Amino acid sequence: MKLRHLVVCISLLALAVTADAKDKNPFLQNLPxxxxxxxxxxxxxxxxxxxxxxxxYGEQTATYRQTITSMMGMKVENKTLEITDPEWVYSYDLNEESGVKSVNPIRLMVEEYEKLSGAEQNTVQQNSERFGMSVVNGLGGSVEQFAARIxxxxxxxxxxxxxxxxxxxxxxxxxxxxxxxxxxxxDMVATSLDKGRVDGKYFKHPAGIEAxxxxxxxxxxxxxxxxxxxxxxDPYGSSSPQMRMMQSGPTQHAGGRMHHVAEDEQPSMDEAMKLLKGMFGDQPQPE
Structure with a gap:
């Protein structure tokens, strides 16, 4: 499930950067x-x-996936179910009849934000707009608002x-x-979206499988x-390789003074790879 976790992390970073609301936690969902x-x-x-x-509005989801993976001349049938609620993510392999329970990463971002004082929350919101792109850019990425209508x-x-x-x-x-x-x-693309009441049966956990x-x-x-x-x-308060990777390159202080992390202060490629491996494993695997 590592690809799905990576997709969630990238989406959360983008959500923090592009959040419009100033009176709520920027990591909360806001489905239309x-x-x-x-x-x-x-x-x-x-x-x-x-x-x-x-x-x-996105607090609860149930994802049913049926695919065939082709790799090295072999074909493997995949049948999975993932159920999320505000607290947990339950991932089931229906072929292997196994399951894993892990904390919902959105919950953790919300919790960490809510530990802050009102002034600190205001600072985080401002820095999400001002410096948030440095996080994405540090991972070799980008965010484009209103990029498509699907x-x-x-x-x-x-x-x-x-x-x-x-x-x-x-x-x-x-x-x-x-x-x-x-x-x-x-590639994965939505082919239809039907709004309306969803039967609770789709959110039931599979019988006989312990997560x-x-x-x-x-x-x-x-x-x-x-x-x-x-x-x-505090974008300038950490010297860890992770934080230096996020803030490498020219950025601007609140007072307008430009700050550039020197080349010899930036993390090496080895450090960056260690970070990515620690987050998502040595090699991305298909679901």
Missing amino acids: FESGKIQYAISGMEEGTEILYVRG LGYDCDKSSAMGVTVYSIRGSSLPLKTESDLMGMKM IYDKESEMMARHMAQQTIAWLK
């Missing part, structure tokens, strides 16, 4: 519809379909680390994803949330 069903077509090294059911919805385009995501503006919900990770290409708690995943996600909020609170 309460509930509905979205169907996707998947092509590339994976071929198949995905159906996403949404409730509570199925009647304006989408912001965010790109980083070989993945491009078109998310409904004001949310991290993607309507189109293009990925090229180490030569493994895959095992993934403590390591939570520790990694919590660390990333803490680092991101710490950087947005």
